Amino acid sequence: MKEFLEKFSHKLIEQAPQLAYVITESQNKRYPSMQLLEKELYPFRISLVELYAESLVMEESERIDKLKKWGEQAGAEFAKYQTISLDMMLREVPNYRNIIGTVLKHEALAADLSAAEMYDVISLLDSTVNDVTYFFSVPFVRYEKEVLKLSQTLITELSVPLVSINEGTAILPLIGTVDHDRALILHERVLHNASKLQLEYLIIDLSGLQNTDTFVAQQLFNLFDALCLLGINPIVSGISPAIAQTMVNLGLSFGRIRSFSTLKQALDHIGR
Known part of the structure; x- marks a missing residue:
């Protein structure tokens, strides 16, 4: 299993630009406003595919630490873009799951994995996707709460004019x-x-x-x-x-x- 995961990880890293392109095209079609940030989002998507690939061969504690660090940085960065909402970013999650899952299916068939082994790999991928979603969402939601609190404070201050x-x-x-x-x-x-x-x-x-x-x-x-x-x-x-x-x-x-x-x-x- 370890040998397969390492091979699969390398395969994902090699195909990261193509997979990120497919995701970019899908999101641009769904949200035309995202085209304005394509130069920023495309490299981000490549790095995210690579992150998934690297995480598959890590120990659980190392994987969690890496995903958490990535989520804090990426979530805080993209929360500041007014044209991007959390809903838009979360809509990308099924794309990564499906596209990486397709590559996984072909590689698993070629490696003649058993049903039990296939189940273990899919479970690992699902767990990684869920962790990425969570760690990315936390700073995003925190930032939006801070903006909302600031707006409420400004509104309240304006409501007591002298x-x-x-x-x-x-x-x-x-x-x-x-x-x-x-x-x-x-x-x-x-x-x-x-x-x-x-x-x-x-x-x-x-x-x-x-x-x-x-x-x-x-x-x-x-x-x-x-x-x-x-x-x-x-x-x-x-x-x-x-x-x-x-x-x-x-x-x-x-x-x-x-x-x-x-x-x-x-x-x-x-x-x-």
């Missing part, structure tokens, strides 16, 4: 829902920017706020207290009947914080 309307006054319109992550960014950005702008008044408009519960109310009161410690007067506007009723049901009161039903009323109060 709008300056004159030298000493700004408006903070709260739109949508306030969760734990947004509350943290709300406190950090608002306090930093309000202090930087040297505000006297900050109008916090709640007319676009969708959720009002104990958590949201507590976050608002914490923000009010922090603003007061900075010498900034918080003013609340956009108090709808639903928000007012919720506050009453929760037994909460804005206390010394001035509140108004509309933004215009809050601005008129500051003007007076």
Whole structure:
């Protein structure tokens, strides 16, 4: 068996350029956008066929280490290409399995392998293909999660804009829902920017706020207290009947914080 695997490995390495070409043609037909990266993908496919070939004659521990190292590097590299998705790359897996399997069939018949020996070789090839898929996918998914997290952070930061309307006054319109992550960014950005702008008044408009519960109310009161410690007067506007009723049901009161039903009323109060 060892002699056959070594011979088969050499055969795959010799045919790597042709096999990679067949895979490239298949993928270009399925995903025309991949043609734009053919110069990068074709050498990658050659090296992957060679990797399969070399892995077949390695001990399991050595094979796993090599595939893991390859997957970390290749997955991280290709994840950065905006025109390539993980789905596209995973669609290549059956191509390698089928094409290498075809070569294996001819070589096994020529070597007159038994059914048991053929089963062992196919199992080894399947295991290698599965490991390649896994180790390639891990950094790819990790990169996409990092990009998604960054996008969510940017969106959340944009959802707490501080709008300056004159030298000493700004408006903070709260739109949508306030969760734990947004509350943290709300406190950090608002306090930093309000202090930087040297505000006297900050109008916090709640007319676009969708959720009002104990958590949201507590976050608002914490923000009010922090603003007061900075010498900034918080003013609340956009108090709808639903928000007012919720506050009453929760037994909460804005206390010394001035509140108004509309933004215009809050601005008129500051003007007076």
